[in-house]
Amino acid sequence: MLVRSGIYLDSNAGAPLRLEVTEALLPFLKGNGGIIANPSSIHSHGRIAKRAMAEAREQIVRSLGERIDPEQFLFTSSGTEANQLSVRSVLESHLILHKKPHWITTAVEHDSNRQMVSWLEQHGGSVTLLPVSPEGIPQVENLASLMRPETALVSVLWVNNETGVITPIQKFSELTQLKGIPLHVDAAQAWGKLPIDLETLGAQWVTFSGHKIGGIAGTGGLWLAPGQVTSAVLLGKQEKGRRGGTENLLGIIACGAAARSLEPLSWSVRVARLRDRLEKVICERIPGTEVNGQGADRIANTLNLNFEGVEGDGLVMALDLAGYSVSSGSACSSGVLEPSHVLLAMGRTRMQSMAAIRVSLTDELAWELLEGFVITLEKVVSRVRGSNRSRSDF
Amino acid sequence: MISEVERKKILVAMSGGVDSSVTAALLKSQGHEVIGVHMQLWDQGSANLERFGGRCCSLIDSNDARRVCDKIDIPYYVINAQDVFKDQVVDYFVHEYLQNRTPNPCVQCNNQIKFNYLFQKADELGCDWIATGHYAQVVQDEMAQIAHLHKAVDQHKDQTYFLFGLTQKALRRTLMPLGGMTKMMARKLAEGYDLAVAQKPDSQEICFIGQEGYKAFIDQRVAPLLRPVGLIRTTEGAIVGQHEGLHRYTIGQRKGFQIQVKNPDQYFVVGFDSVQHALIVGPEKYLLNTELMASQVNWIRPVDQLHSIRCKARIRSRHEEASCRVTCFEANRIHVEFDEPQRAITPGQAIVFYEGDETFGGAFIDKIGAPAEMHSKSSSRGA
Numbered sequence: 001m002l003v004r005s006g007i008y009l010d011s012n013a014g015a016p017l018r019l020e021v022t023e024a025l026l027p028f029l030k031g032n033g034g035i036i037a038n039p040s041s042i043h044s045h046g047r048i049a050k051r052a053m054a055e056a057r058e059q060i061v062r063s064l065g066e067r068i069d070p071e072q073f074l075f076t077s078s079g080t081e082a083n084q085l086s087v088r089s090v091l092e093s094h095l096i097l098h099k100k101p102h103w104i105t106t107a108v109e110h111d112s113n114r115q116m117v118s119w120l121e122q123h124g125g126s127v128t129l130l131p132v133s134p135e136g137i138p139q140v141e142n143l144a145s146l147m148r149p150e151t152a153l154v155s156v157l158w159v160n161n162e163t164g165v166i167t168p169i170q171k172f173s174e175l176t177q178l179k180g181i182p183l184h185v186d187a188a189q190a191w192g193k194l195p196i197d198l199e200t201l202g203a204q205w206v207t208f209s210g211h212k213i214g215g216i217a218g219t220g221g222l223w224l225a226p227g228q229v230t231s232a233v234l235l236g237k238q239e240k241g242r243r244g245g246t247e248n249l250l251g252i253i254a255c256g257a258a259a260r261s262l263e264p265l266s267w268s269v270r271v272a273r274l275r276d277r278l279e280k281v282i283c284e285r286i287p288g289t290e291v292n293g294q295g296a297d298r299i300a301n302t303l304n305l306n307f308e309g310v311e312g313d314g315l316v317m318a319l320d321l322a323g324y325s326v327s328s329g330s331a332c333s334s335g336v337l338e339p340s341h342v343l344l345a346m347g348r349t350r351m352q353s354m355a356a357i358r359v360s361l362t363d364e365l366a367w368e369l370l371e372g373f374v375i376t377l378e379k380v381v382s383r384v385r386g387s388n389r390s391r392s393d394f
Numbered sequence: 395m396i397s398e399v400e401r402k403k404i405l406v407a408m409s410g411g412v413d414s415s416v417t418a419a420l421l422k423s424q425g426h427e428v429i430g431v432h433m434q435l436w437d438q439g440s441a442n443l444e445r446f447g448g449r450c451c452s453l454i455d456s457n458d459a460r461r462v463c464d465k466i467d468i469p470y471y472v473i474n475a476q477d478v479f480k481d482q483v484v485d486y487f488v489h490e491y492l493q494n495r496t497p498n499p500c501v502q503c504n505n506q507i508k509f510n511y512l513f514q515k516a517d518e519l520g521c522d523w524i525a526t527g528h529y530a531q532v533v534q535d536e537m538a539q540i541a542h543l544h545k546a547v548d549q550h551k552d553q554t555y556f557l558f559g560l561t562q563k564a565l566r567r568t569l570m571p572l573g574g575m576t577k578m579m580a581r582k583l584a585e586g587y588d589l590a591v592a593q594k595p596d597s598q599e600i601c602f603i604g605q606e607g608y609k610a611f612i613d614q615r616v617a618p619l620l621r622p623v624g625l626i627r628t629t630e631g632a633i634v635g636q637h638e639g640l641h642r643y644t645i646g647q648r649k650g651f652q653i654q655v656k657n658p659d660q661y662f663v664v665g666f667d668s669v670q671h672a673l674i675v676g677p678e679k680y681l682l683n684t685e686l687m688a689s690q691v692n693w694i695r696p697v698d699q700l701h702s703i704r705c706k707a708r709i710r711s712r713h714e715e716a717s718c719r720v721t722c723f724e725a726n727r728i729h730v731e732f733d734e735p736q737r738a739i740t741p742g743q744a745i746v747f748y749e750g751d752e753t754f755g756g757a758f759i760d761k762i763g764a765p766a767e768m769h770s771k772s773s774s775r776g777a
Contacts, residue, residue, distance in 0.1 A: 314518030317471045321429065321519055334456040335472040336434040354474065380518075387517030 006323040007369055012161050012189060012302060012360035013327055017254075018214030024257035025250060028052060036249050040238065049249055056256025060208075060221065063259040065197040073223045074230075074239040075252055079188040079209030080112035081233075082222035083155075085243070086184045086205035087116045089230045090153040095123050101152035106130045106138040106167075107345035109157050110186055114341070130156075135296035136165040136346045143175055153182050159189035162342045162358055163293035164302025166194070173202025182228070188212050188220075192262040193299045204228050210255035213262060219251030270364050272300035278359070278370050279303055285378050292343060292356060301361040306343075309385040311351035313337040318380045319357070324373055327358040396425045403427045404569065405521040407512055408462070408470075410455030412591045413527030413572055415462040416580045419587040420571050421525055422466045429519060430463040430470040432456045433507065435479040436602045458591050465589060475511055482506035484602055491612055491641035492620060494666040495742025498556075498711070499600055505559030505692075513564055523567050527580075530554045530753075531573030532565060541565035543694050545751045548576040555711045558746040558756025559692050609642050616641075622671050626653055629664065629676035637673040640666050646681055646738030662738075682735035685764045688745050688757035689727045695754055706748045707732070709739055709759065715748055728757055729764060 008016065029036075037045035039053050054070070061068040076082045087103070094101035103120055105113060107129040117127045128146050132138050138156060154176050158169050169185060176183040183202065188209040190196060198206060205228060210219035224230065236244020283289045288308030307315075316328040316337070328337050339353035348356070359373075406418040408430045422428045434456065456472055463470035483503050490497035508526065516524050529546035530553050541562060546552040560568070572580055584592035603611050612621070626635035635653040637643065643651065647663040653675060655661060662681055665674040686709075697703060699722040706715040707730060717733045730745060739762050746756035 312514075312518075313474050314515055317473075317515075318519050320471075321469060331472075334432075334434055334453050335460070335470075336456070336474045336476075337472075338474065350477065380520075383520060384518045387514050 006320075006325055007373065008325050009359045009361065009373065010325050010327045011362040012164075012212070012358065014211045014217060015214045016362055017216065018258050018261055020261040021214060021216070021254045021257045024253055028250075028253055039247055039249060053247060053249060053252050056252045056259075059256035059260040061223075063191070063196070063262050064206075064223065065199045068198050068223070069226075071240070072226060073221055074242050075247055075255075076220040076222055076243060077218060077245075077248070078112075078220040079110070079186070079207050079212070080220070082207040082209075082220045083110065083112040083184075083186055084116055085222055085230055085233065086207065087113065087120075087153065087155060088233065089228070090182055090184070090205070091120055091123075091125060092231045093229070094150075094152050095125065100150060101125045102128065102148050102150045103153050103155065104128050104130060104143065104146055104151060105155040106132065106157060108132050108136060108138065108160055108162075108165075108342045109155065110161060110188065113155055113157070113186060125152075132345050133296075134347050136160060136163045136293045136342065137296045138167050138172075140168055140171040140175070143172065144179075147179055147181065151179075151181055153184060155184040155186070157186045157189075159187075159193060159299050160293070160342060161189045162302075162340055162356075163296075163304045163346075164189075164298040164360075165293040166190075166297040166299060169201065169203075177202050189299070192258075193264055193268065193301065195264050198223055210251060210258065213255075213258045215255040215258040216251045218248055219255045221255070267363065268300040270300075271361055274364060274367070274370070275301055275303055275361060277367070278374070281371075281374050282377065285374060286381055292346065292348075303359040304343075304356055305359070306348065306352050306356045307381045307385070309388060310355045310381060311388055313354050314384050314387075315355060315357055315380065318384065319376065322376045322380065324376060327360070328354070328356060401426055402523050403429070403521045404523040404525050405429050405431055405512070405516040405519060406525045407508060407527075408432050408459040409527070409597070410458035410462075410591070411527065411597060412584050412589070412594050413529075413577075413580055415459070415527070415589050415591050416583045416587070417525050417527040417569075417571055418462065418468065419466050419589060420583065421569070422468055423587075428466075428468045428525075429521060430459060430468050431512070431515060431519075432459045432470070432472045433475040433479075433512065434472050435475050435483075435503075435507065437476060458594070462589050462591060466587065473512075473515055475507055478511050479503070479507055479602075487600075487608075488612055488615055490742050491608075492616065493742075494640050494668050496644045496740045497742045498744055499602075500556050501559065501744050504556050509560055509564045509568070513567075516567075523569055524564075525569040525571065527572050528553045528557060528570045529572055529577075530557055530570050532568050532570050534566070539566075540695050541568070543753045544573070545748075545753065546573045551577050554748075554753040555708055555744065555746045555756075558694065558744060558753060560694055561692065562695065565694065612641050613639075624671035624673065626651060626673045626675055627667070628655070628661075629674060629680055634675070640668075640671060640673060643673055645740045651675070681738045683739050683762045684732045684735045685762070686730050686739050686745065686759050687727065687761050687763070688730065688759045689725070691722070691726045691728050691755065691757040693755040697754060703747070705754075708746050708748070709736060710743050720747065726757075727760075731764075 035045050037049040039050040057070040057073055061070045061073050091101050120127055130138050156167055156172050158167055173183055182204040184205040185203040186207045188207055191208050192213040204225040206223040208221040211217035230242040232243055234244040238244055290306040292304040319326055331337055337354055339350045343353040343356055404421055404426050406428055408414045418428055418430055460470050483499050486502055487497050487499045529548055529551040531544040533542040533544055545554050581592055621639040621641055623638055625633050626637050627633055634655050643663045645663055660677055661675040662678055664676040664680040703720040707718045708715055716736055719731050721729045741759050741761055743759050744756050745759050747754055
């Protein structure tokens with residue numbers, strides 16, 4: 001068993017399991033003698049499972065608005081699946097009629113959404129990427145001019161996972177409602193970090209993810225406005241025929257327990273204070289620090305940094321060796337870091353886009369720990385700067 | 395176990411093969427702080443598993459390296475060297491062929507990527523040393539503060555030819571622990587450490603070129619205008635056929651072209667006419683030459699450049715060493731005169747110098763024959 005000590009500053013990639021989740025899972029497992037029954041079974045064990053799932057669904061939708069119908073929320077394996085199911089469902093309904101739908105999404109989406117760009121193009125549709133400002137805000141003022149008669153869907157990331165920049169989502173929904181185009185919102189990073197009310201949001205498809213709120217990876221969710229129809233990729237009777245496959249009961253219970261304990265407003269107040277202090281101290285101690293997304297509205301816990309003279313992918317590794325887990329761009333399956341498409345869209349160079357680091361806090365943390373991080377960061381940045389400068393000497 | 399003073403922080407360059415895996419395991423077992431680094435050199439997208447399965451740069455290799463690092467419990471990172479590899483190795487490879495030279499991308503990769511870019515990464519990660527699984531021996535002369543590069547004990551596996559670009563700055567902090575053992579021993583050690591890669595076959599060929607071969611690789615990347623077809627001429631000037639682009643031929647080649655002569659199998663590629671884009675063919679005697687000019691010289695350790703140097707040289711990786719005399723010119727150029735004529739001296743290839751078991755430098759061959767000012771001694775050559 002590998003045990004690594006170190007300080008975890010990568011909550012946006014996967015938040016640590018909430019205490020409330022463990023407290024919900026253990027009694028369920030003990031109470032049922034370790035039986036994780038199939039919710040589709042009609043016997044008593046199955047009914048217990050089904051009830052636990054229904055409770056979790058209740059708890060989840062209560063975190064998404066006052067009067068949200070639990071039946072409009074379906075469980076998936078991940079935010080990725082929820083995103084792709086949304087996009088596929090809307091666009092396929094046009095494709096089967098031999099139409100060529102047009103999809104507008106932004107240049108800073110999560111990879112799961114970006115994957116659908118080539119999918120749609122292969123199927124004869126077209127895609128327009130809405131640009132972002134240098135601060136990383138999707139430029140909604142350009143949205144109307146990009147819409148076409150055949151525009152079938154607008155997809156937008158509510159909170160950017162890399163920079164924490166918040167999209168002015170209300171402006172998107174006003175415009176899409178006006179034009180009668182369905183709006184798909186990826187709320188994976190917004191859940192738990194911003195107050196959400198799906199009733200007034202004005203979106204038709206909204207994506208959620210369990211492990212971003214302190215649940216377990218392997219559980220995601222999709223909320224559909226009444227009247228929306230999924231075109232299921234996995235066929236089966238589960239989730240009212242909208243998504244086949246035996247439900248991930250433990251993940252769902254975990255997700256429900258995590259959702260019940262969310263307090264986005266008080267969390268934001270607590271965490272923003274800490275993040276702002278961290279940002280200020282880093283900028284003071286390390287000259288040439290650039291905060292990506294500075295000037296835009298950002299969620300409370302995220303800090304995305306470039307350092308002048310630091311290029312390439314060494315910083316995250318050097319920090320890891322010093323015991324700090326932070327994140328960078330995006331890693332492909334071999335583990336190699338690629339330049340962040342988000343930072344590229346914001347106008348950074350390829351090397352800068354690979355060199356940025358993202359610090360994302362889970363919740364309150366002793367300042368001494370973050371101070372230790374700053375001291376290490378200062379040391380590592382100056383070492384990497386030196387090595388970048390001396391490269392041609394060999 | 396070593397003492398705390400001797401304990402080094404070492405970056406091990408891990409390809410996912412057995413050699414670098416054993417290197418990492420060996421250093422770890424000696425008590426050093428070891429960090430495994432795999433360099434992603436070539437885009438996975440264009441290197442799909444079927445064509446590249448189990449070779450450099452494939453996902454399989456980076457996963458193999460990861461499993462070894464997990465097994466011996468050391469940190470592991472994959473470094474993105476794709477941009478620098480494309481610039482320094484792949485583009486160089488293509489450009490060399492377009493200039494009628496036959497490049498050696500492995501030499502270039504060692505020079506530019508493994509012992510330059512990787513040292514930058516080592517500095518970034520705070521590693522004092524770099525270790526590789528090369529079969530060569532680094533001998534540190536602490537008194538003189540000079541590092542020497544010696545051949546591997548296993549002569550069949552010796553890789554010093556590919557390492558002539560190493561500088562003192564790099565070599566002074568480089569470890570090659572496999573230089574003192576045979577490949578068989580390395581595999582035995584891998585089994586002893588219970589590494590999954592113990593029986594993995596050796597990598598062959600050029601890592602970024604798949605089964606389509608280097609000619610198709612170049613054809614895909616270069617407009618036809620820059621690789622025109624042309625005539626095949628004999629050394630006497632007779633036109634005997636047509637070629638399909640000069641990059642498709644290498645000096646010394648006998649097959650792969652059609653010519654109208656009496657005994658076609660007695661004709662070899664002996665040169666290129668880069669002005670008229672003609673391929674020059676001739677009998678074998680035209681392949682034999684005693685002199686060459688080379689540039690981009692690197693001396694691994696200091697040498698006396700004021701006097702000519704008597705030593706042995708290899709003009710390609712599997713060439714038998716031949717005695718020669720090296721004269722240094724300005725601008726990092728050298729003239730080499732062999733005692734005996736050598737077959738198929740090829741511009742673009744590296745010439746690497748040896749003194750006994752020591753490799754002390756090398757250069758890239760530019761042309762066959764003597765420098766212009768020594769023209770009276772120039773050898774006979776077709777073009």
